[in-house]
Amino acid sequence: MDDSSTKMGRWQGAGLLATTLLGTGVFILPQMTIDIAGYGAIYTWLLLTLAIIPVTVVFGALTAKFPHAAGPAYFVEQAFGQVAGRSIGLLFLFVVPIGAPAAILLTFHFVYALTPLSEQGLLAAELGSLLLLFALNYKGIQISAKLQFLLTLAIIIVVIALFSVIQFGLTTGEAVVQTYSTVLSQEKIQPNLIMTAAGLAFWSFLGVEAMSHLANDFRNPKKDMLPAMMIGTVLVGSIYFLCTWVLLRMPMPTDIVASNLQSGHLQSSNLPSSNLAMINAFNYGFGGLGAQVIGILGIAGGLATVNVYTASLSRLAWSFSKDGVLPRYLSPLNQHNVPSRALAAILIVMGLVIVLAYVANRELEDLIAWVNGVFVVIYFASMMAAAKLLPKRYQPLIFLGCLFCALLAYGLGLKMVYALLLLCLTLPFLKWQQTHLARE
Numbered sequence: 001m002d003d004s005s006t007k008m009g010r011w012q013g014a015g016l017l018a019t020t021l022l023g024t025g026v027f028i029l030p031q032m033t034i035d036i037a038g039y040g041a042i043y044t045w046l047l048l049t050l051a052i053i054p055v056t057v058v059f060g061a062l063t064a065k066f067p068h069a070a071g072p073a074y075f076v077e078q079a080f081g082q083v084a085g086r087s088i089g090l091l092f093l094f095v096v097p098i099g100a101p102a103a104i105l106l107t108f109h110f111v112y113a114l115t116p117l118s119e120q121g122l123l124a125a126e127l128g129s130l131l132l133l134f135a136l137n138y139k140g141i142q143i144s145a146k147l148q149f150l151l152t153l154a155i156i157i158v159v160i161a162l163f164s165v166i167q168f169g170l171t172t173g174e175a176v177v178q179t180y181s182t183v184l185s186q187e188k189i190q191p192n193l194i195m196t197a198a199g200l201a202f203w204s205f206l207g208v209e210a211m212s213h214l215a216n217d218f219r220n221p222k223k224d225m226l227p228a229m230m231i232g233t234v235l236v237g238s239i240y241f242l243c244t245w246v247l248l249r250m251p252m253p254t255d256i257v258a259s260n261l262q263s264g265h266l267q268s269s270n271l272p273s274s275n276l277a278m279i280n281a282f283n284y285g286f287g288g289l290g291a292q293v294i295g296i297l298g299i300a301g302g303l304a305t306v307n308v309y310t311a312s313l314s315r316l317a318w319s320f321s322k323d324g325v326l327p328r329y330l331s332p333l334n335q336h337n338v339p340s341r342a343l344a345a346i347l348i349v350m351g352l353v354i355v356l357a358y359v360a361n362r363e364l365e366d367l368i369a370w371v372n373g374v375f376v377v378i379y380f381a382s383m384m385a386a387a388k389l390l391p392k393r394y395q396p397l398i399f400l401g402c403l404f405c406a407l408l409a410y411g412l413g414l415k416m417v418y419a420l421l422l423l424c425l426t427l428p429f430l431k432w433q434q435t436h437l438a439r440e
Contacts, residue, residue: 007219013211013228014235015149019301020207020308021236022155027278027298028106029204030244032365037197040189041244044197049237051404052205054397055379056233058386059208060226061394067215067222069315072382075212079385083434086325087426088381089316094422095374096313100306100350101357102203102367104129107302113279114295123358129303130347133310137343139336148304155297156239158282163242165285166249199411200365202372204240207305208233209378213312246281310346317342325433369415376412377419380405 008016033041059072068074070089077085104126111117111125211229215221218228282290318339321330330342357367383401386394409416 010224014231015152017232018152019148019304031277033197037193040194045241054400060229063212064222070319071212075385079388090426099371110295110298195411210312314343370418373416373419
């Protein structure tokens with residue numbers, strides 16, 4: 001698979017990253033941040049986008065200098081040794097038990113909006129989507145990259161059109177009494193709620209590090225990786241900001257306006273449903289078809305996100321199997337240079353976890369926060385590795401990246417326990433494994 005025609009270029013990579021980041025949350029997370037921080041959600045997305053840029057630059061520089069399927073795990077290993085690197089890799093693998101159901105649950109909110117299904121029918125559809133992911137990945141990520149570039153364009157066009165219609169329609173409309181922004185902007189903006197919302201919204205930028213696993217799928221990673229990551233990151237932050245602004249510019253129903261005047265503030269229960277807010281906004285702006293347009297884009301974007309993570313995880317599992325951390329059974333590549341056994345194993349684990357999540361009935365917000373906590377640790381470890389591996393001109397960006405991780409950890413609070421517990425379990429195991437192998 002050295003033929004460059006089968007690999008990604010800059011714009012395909014940007015589309016792949018943008019769709020990964022937009023993916024499961026673009027039509028849901030903005031409203032969830034409004035539920036938490038009110039009008040401060042605008043500042044949440046603005047600050048989060050600015051803060052992720054240094055992290056993106058550092059990941060891009062690391063990937064260009066050390067292209068490897070293990071991604072952050074390889075960076076940390078180069079800086080701090082085998083045990084530290086492999087512990088980060090295992091953290092990434094272990095995030096699947098909560099990341100997969102969270103992503104699938106977010107995605108299938110839109111399936112229910114299109115076609116109401118029973119709980120059992122929804123579970124069957126979720127499991128069926130894993131077969132589609134296997135088919136998309138079997139011949140390599142570059143095929144789905146082309147499709148996801150088109151999907152990214154479609155999402156951008158819809159969001160910009162919706163923003164334009166609602167923004168300019170509201171400024172000239174006569175029937176609108178109040179909008180959510182006019183009410184929420186009167187509330188006191190609380191920095192702690194902005195940080196809490198940022199801890200949740202961080203989910204939207206999970207994927208920056210996933211691109212580092214796909215460096216060898218680029219024609220010229222040293223030239224194209226960083227521009228692709230920067231284009232995708234800035235584009236995604238702008239889209240999330242616009243979606244949040246659209247929801248805040250939605251007109252408030254008369255009964256909620258009256259309730260607001262009586263109570264003196266807007267209750268979160270009076271906000272639009274987090275499941276249907278963007279659908280309602282589309283219906284308001286274009287007179288209907290919100291469930292169809294937003295639903296189809298939401299499903300496709302969500303599956304695209306899980307698709308990229310599936311590709312990344314399969315390559316990481318393949319890399320670890322070659323190094324002896326995981327069973328050798330996962331190491332063979334198929335005729336398309338794809339680790340098909342590792343791919344199948346990852347999807348089987350996802351399927352089992354989706355079933356367990358269905359039985360346990362876990363809260364979606366908890367799953368997202370636990371996933372985010374794991375990635376805060378991975379990002380922080382990568383920033384520390386960059387401090388040793390990259391030239392000194394990157395030090396200010398690395399410092400900002402570390403500060404970003406510290407602030408996110410503060411916002412997540414006790415939800416960081418899952419990540420720290422995993423770290424405490426993997427480090428001793430890998431240390432024991434290294435010592436055991438040395439004695440043989």
